[in-house]
Amino acid sequence: MTPPRFILDKSAHNPDADMWFAQPAGFTTIPFRALLNPADSPAAKALRQALAPILDSLNDELARQQFLAHLAQGQRLLAILAEAGTTRCAIGLHRDDVSGTAKGSLLFSLFTVSWRDISPAAPAATAARAVAGAEGHTNIAYLELPCGPASFSETVRTPTADSGLPQDPVLQVFAHLPHPDGRRLVVLTLGTTAVNRRTEYRSLLHQIAENVSFEDPLLELAALTKAGGRSRPPRG
Incomplete structure (x- = not known):
């Protein structure tokens, strides 16, 4: 059996x-922090320069305004994620290869990593409490x-009418992983409108x-290699 390959x-x-952690193939990380810099910052100026060729390539002013409107909406959504403790965001694009009427279509998803500060507790208690009564x-x-x-859980929600988002049901799958220090909880979330692929x-x-x-696997691998041992490929 061929061992899995990882790109660090x-x-x-x-x-x-x-x-x-290992981010699966088909996901593209969004540098959302770069999209949320103050308008007068050097980073925001660099973003505008990077977008200039895209705007110049659009055929008319209406198309440019629509592009900027979509960008602004995306920035608002990313700001909400950042306020909620999100530190990583990636868009997933996969071809549906499961038998059925939708086979061959493209499936979109959003993967996020968020941190929450919690009251000190044993990791097992934190994992149970994260979904208790959710x-x-x-x-x-x-x-x-x-x-x-x-702990794992999932839900299906429909955006509210005033959110500005399409009124399509969204599947959200959650993984709640307590940090060993007992004071933090990391939440992995995978959301998609492809509810039928739950x-x-x-x-x-x-x-x-x-x-x-929660421990650097590269250091672990280096130590084992130095000692002449073997380990599975790094996961991060």
């Missing part, structure tokens, strides 16, 4: 990282993962969670 993102070498959540499960205890997206998020590590 530069963030894997960040000495201030709090967790490591309104509208189903398929609740508790698992012991390599990184520690975790089983596949649930399995995908479970696989992501299983590869989470």
Whole structure:
């Protein structure tokens, strides 16, 4: 059996990282912090310069205004995510290869990583408490993962009419992973309008969670290699 291949993102070498994980193929990370800089900042100026060729390529003023309106809406949504503690956001694009009427169509999803500060507690208690009484959540499960205890849940919601979003049901699958320090909780969320592919997206998020590590796997691998041992490929 061919071992899985991993491409290391530069963030894997960040000495201030709090967790490591493997992002599956088909997901493109959004540098959303770069989209939320103050308008008069150098970073915002660099973004405008980067977008200039795109705006220049549009045929008319209406198309340019529509592009800018969509960009502004996206920035508002990203700002909401940032306020909620989101530190990573990625868009998933996959071809539907499951038998059925939708086979061959493109499936879109949104993957986020968010942090929450919590009252000090044992990780097992935190995992249980994260979904206890969660309104509208189903398929609740508790698992012991390599990184520690975790809880999973999912829900289907429809955006409100005043949100400005399409009124399509959205499936959200959650993984709640307590940090070993007992003071923080990381929440992995996978959202999609492909509600009929609930089983596949649930399995995908479970696989992501299983590869989470709160200890630098690269240091572990280096130590084992130096000692002449073997380890599975790094996960982060």
